[in-house]
Amino acid sequence: MAIISCPSCDKNISSQSDVCPHCGFQRDEVAEERLRELRRRKLRDRVYQLKMASYAALTLLIGAFGWYLAATGGFQYRASAGPYILFTVGAAFYLVIRVYLYKFKAALRKLNT
Numbered sequence: 001m002a003i004i005s006c007p008s009c010d011k012n013i014s015s016q017s018d019v020c021p022h023c024g025f026q027r028d029e030v031a032e033e034r035l036r037e038l039r040r041r042k043l044r045d046r047v048y049q050l051k052m053a054s055y056a057a058l059t060l061l062i063g064a065f066g067w068y069l070a071a072t073g074g075f076q077y078r079a080s081a082g083p084y085i086l087f088t089v090g091a092a093f094y095l096v097i098r099v100y101l102y103k104f105k106a107a108l109r110k111l112n113t
């Protein structure tokens, strides 16, 4: 008897049981394949949303730069803290998105193999 993870809820179950005791998932080939396809589609949606969010973050960075230029009038005066804050927030936002994007893409690759 081996321990495997339930394809539906990822909890450990016995390879001998046909029904997951945690979520009630019925284990059979068709259901598992359908579930894999569903997960694949969900992950693809998440990757798409994250890409859109990363473009939004880049827009923030460009906006911060434009604000900086507008505020300093071509680098003549020191800008207020506004553009720096916006830039920091945008950069942090972007980095977090990239980390999630990497994770979801890795999960998607695992599902596809």
Ligand SMILES: [Zn+2]
Pocket: 006, 007, 008, 009, 010, 011, 020, 021, 022, 023, 024, 025
């Ligand atoms: Zn389960």
